[in-house]
Amino acid sequence: MQRRHFLTLAGAVAAGALAGSRLLAQGVDVDAILRDPAAPTAGNPKGDVTVVAFLDYNCPFCKKAAPDLERTVKEDGKIRLVYKDWPILTEASVYGAQMALAAKYQGGYSRVHHALMAIPGRGVSKEQMAAAVRASGIDLARLEADLTAHAGDISTLLKRNLAQAESIGLQGTPTYLIGPFRTSTLDYAGSKQAFAEARRRQAAE
Template identity: 45%
Template structure:
């Protein structure tokens, strides 16, 4: 405990590492730590805070470096204002229950904000049904029905599978046979692969995950929280 306690105190700046440590000091520190265990807790918290700050700074740098991949990938469907001053990016899976819960709030955020651009990142992580639905959704873009198809898939109450995806496609007016052919376009598989690589680079591990400005929002949040992040991104100068 002594050495770990000393290391924590030095690492967090509670002790000066350049100062000579007399032999009697070891016993004094040990006794002090035993009598004041909250010092160790405080030291651990300081280290954790530093780690979190370093991780956040690293991710903000990465977002800046990958800005075009995140916000301006031509293969990623969009909604809202394509020339909006703020872009909200969502990584999602059609079989993710939290993505489905988030969908109405995302739509409301777009309706409430005429200067918001919404970027869809198809990221199927929940099995073959999700993969098929993501490919079908991207293929529907060629028929000009991506947004309607996306909302219908998100509004589906059951497990999205190959058969349910095609049924929903027909319900929203897509030419299903054309859709199947368009799904074979290698560009669709490439777009999904790029989303997977980007999610990995950004250390995204679950859905839904949002990127707005230089912030990553992990998990389901309510409309007010989402709008606050959008406002913060709008008020923060670029660069």
């Protein structure tokens, strides 16, 4: 991790990142952010470090960082990754989040998530997102059925993600909570360093 990036990360801690005691003092339910049973997850479910990623499918910075994050999580083998769909940029962002979360009911969240993240640029339309989902190989009939059947649960989860983001003062996407750190900048080298530092801090507590 470059020194500038590390200082940004450390500064986020001082400003009130995911440090449990401070968030709890502000009335934030840290466990609900880390372990919402409805939130899609990846990586190792028993990982020793949890990464919470607040993302929007129309966020170019989310798309740029996604491959490095996925690669680092896979290589590390001990990271638990929690996805927080936080569609705040466009109406199409909400549509994309709904599609990804509906795919979860057939075990296809990751497939749809990656398909949507792979669409280049910003300002991606609903039509472009629908085409990407179709190309992902997901069962579209099942997806549409689940989108209707679970509309209330999906809407509730998106509202809960929004409330959680607001409760800890997030300003935009992407935002990553890594152990006690919060950052909006994440690359391959930076994520590896952040995971190592999170472990070091956890061991020192």
